[in-house]
Amino acid sequence: MAQINLLHAINSALDIAMAEDKSAVCFGEDVGHFGGVFRATSGLQEKYGKARCFNTPLVEQGIIGFANGLAAQGSIAIAEIQFADYIFPAFDQIVNEAAKFRYRSGNEFNVGKLTIRSPYGGGIAGGLYHSQSPEAYFAHTPGLKVVIPRNPYQAKGLLLASIRDDNPVIFFEPKRLYRASVGEVPEEDYQLPLGKAEVVQTGTDITLLAWGAQMEIIEKAAQMASNDGISCEVVDLRTILPWDIETISNSVMKTGRLLISQEAPLTAGFASEIAATIQSECFLHLESPIARVCGLDTPYPLALEKEYVSDHLKVYEAIIKSVNF
């Protein structure tokens, strides 16, 4: 198996999806000949032609509105929003249109063939507008699926599953890991299940839960804690919506403790939803309050990013606090 980075894994998934179905179309700002500002769509225009992989005008609401129409028509629409921070002009098309297309028409029409890819998250000195993690806004919208991979293998399998899933999916890619995360990825077609969390490391004392780029943070913290004799169960949520309550509940019923780490601000982040559900599902099994390690309730900063973000040291401290509660 080849060792490739997360960008190549995305590119490979797109290549397979476009080769498999002639109706599959990839588009967004700069995604054509240039291959996108991060090069995720490199070579696709050369291989599949300008009609199937192209630059759009600079208008996010247009990109997603177009994608909704294309998907409703029956084509596979794979739209890129250049940065998740710039998805908001398309909010109406996503929240009021894509998410409600099937429901409002009694399934006369749907946009199940829509996938929206977008790089999200911090750690690249991007400041306010190149660092946000907006998954919670979309998690509040029934009808959408929200998926976030943690490494190249996950990215390829989850993206192929997202493209083939018969619901509109927002696929947020951790851009800090685009080149930094390298791993073995099969060249052939494979899918990983949506709506399923994955236990990455088993443990007995506390469950650490995260998604995307935060996974390596909690893995590092778990390593630190293991030096103190604390056994952490590390879980990747993978799909934010609809999320895998069963896997998380089973883990917490075993360990008795839960810590959730997210990059986004604390208040009304997806960690809050998980905490509410798990305290309800696992109330009598909990040994300590569910811990949320998150960004502060401020916009994402630039100079003081290190202080702001949930890092392995903050997670480690929260593990100790939870275990000693």
Next chain:
Amino acid sequence: MSTEIYDDGPVVHQPTFIDGTSVEIPELRILDQDGVTYPNADLPDIDQALATKIYHSLAFHRVLDERMVASQRQGRLSFYMTALGEEATSVGGAAGLKPQDMIMMQYREQGALIYRGFDLKDLMNQLFSNAGDLGKGRQMPIHYGSKALNCMTVSSPLATQIPQATGYAYGQKMQGIDAVTICYFGEGAASEGDFHAGLNMAAVQEAPVIFFCRNNGYAISTPSDEQFKGNGIASRGVGYGIKTIRIDGNDILAVLKATQIARAYAIKENKPVLIEAMSYRLGAHSTSDDPSGYRTKEEEAKWQSHDPILRMKNWLINQNWWDEAQETALFEKYREEVLAAVKVAEKIDKPHIDTMITDVYDVPSAQLQAQLDEVKAHVNKYPEAYPFTAGKF
């Protein structure tokens, strides 16, 4: 209430379509590349003092961009954006206005700030996100802004400033003050919904706003012929019922003339104006971009020969207002000043940890204060992991 607009055209009895070529849009050019004004050209209101001030701003801008790209390559700076080749649009626009006029920049208009006298120290503090930055080190480099100079702080999302400029100008009109708003944006940003909303509202609400489009040919890698099929951005101004002019954006005198006229019209009539300045983004989109992947050296070379700064220099020399010795001395002086300012700014501390929670609201909430206290305790426990703030509070 009136819908008489629809009764203006002639009635025909055969289908008669009009297309994108129906509106012919001339391009104003006053100065040729050799620095000679066209014989019948209407010159802007300009004397030697103003010309010198404009040229100094252009020269400083060029030096600043060169030095900062070099600093970024040396790893001293995380990111930078030049305005190479289109400096005349921002400097000339600012020069055509009064200091009380609001300037809303997109992100490639540091020339406007430079013309208004934004201190080199303030530029540097922003670029190095240090404790002296007016924006408190929160935004990426080049996101400048200054209340004192009436330059609205840059925001990365594209075109959001366009409808805001309409509202700002409407407020100026309501207060009856002698001030307009100029709003800069690129031809790429003009594809955003906010562009259309902003122009239409300006026309309908009659706001004294000057929409200044820098049509520089590229939105990152996307050339303008993949951005739109109409006759540039100017044709849209006509569609919205806005007085519109297209100019040579590399001709400082054309930029100045158009802005002076636009300002006078906006003030007198309380109506918007659209200026489309034709130029070319000679540099990369940003230091994160490499144009060799999407355009040719030949194309760049062609536009290098339309350098707006060289064109103005030629004119100044023809006016006997400038010579090569002054040129060399000025550029050398600016290079030294910028280099010295870099050395100072990069040694200044990052903003104080308390700035993490200020300005989210007018007053930080109790929750935010508690979150900050938690961060402080954590930094004290692991000082080596947070070198910017450890031991500094």
